[in-house]
Amino acid sequence: MKPPIYQIFGSENSLDVDLVFFIEKMPETILEKLALSKQLSQSIISFFPEKEINANLAVSQNGHLIEVYKGTTDELNNALFYTYDFHSQKQENQIAKLLIRDVDLKFLRSTRMILSFASKTEYRVLVKDALKGNLSEKMNVLQNLDLTKNISFGKGKNNHDIIKSIAFQLGQCMALQDNKELYTKNQIADCFPELRKYLFREENVNLNDLQKGLLHFVELLKIRSLNMRNTSEYKYEDENDFVYAK
Structure with missing residues (x-):
């Protein structure tokens, strides 16, 4: 090979x-x-x-x-x-054209991801039902998650890693809402300083700012959902025409 x-x-x-x-x-x-x-x-x-x-x-x-x-x-x-x-690369950049971002799809995917992170917490029953339900049900559960509680994300799970992942998704979505594409921890931390401590897995921090970010994300999602063509997650290539590639 x-x-x-x-x-x-x-x-x-x-x-x-x-x-x-x-x-x-x-x-x-x-x-x-x-x-x-x-x-x-x-x-x-x-x-x-x-x-x-x-x-x-x-x-x-x-x-x-x-x-x-x-x-x-x-x-x-x-x-x-x-x-x-x-990064140190072994080949030239394989990507020569940028694709138009599907912001709705990003919000839908991040919604599922954040809920999935909470599927082994005390909210497991609500979360699992929401993951099977429609977007309205997902939003209702998301806005009722209280990340400030001392919750465990499940046996064998590193809380710091999951908290970092949630912060990363929230930062990307909030930036994309304003047509900014962020792809690294440093970029998100520079744009949203309140998320830095979570992105870099700092010890002994409260999750108040993460909770605020989550609630803000839900509010943005509610507004976006009013004009979404599809409120169920889909594949980018099924809903977008690649002629818009730059």
């Missing part, structure tokens, strides 16, 4: 290595995607002996992504482009 083409992306000071393997065709099933992701990661593990590899798969065409394994096509495409120079 020839060496895989891959590209690192994301925060320049990430504790792990986030990268994308470029493949010819996306496997059909989740199990096949997972197996290929693990196989390709194993082939380069010697290059990152002290870090965990968080691998994704993507198919590109005409200088931009057209399909991804994890995440949304537009976000991953632009993250690869904008954060290329933050």
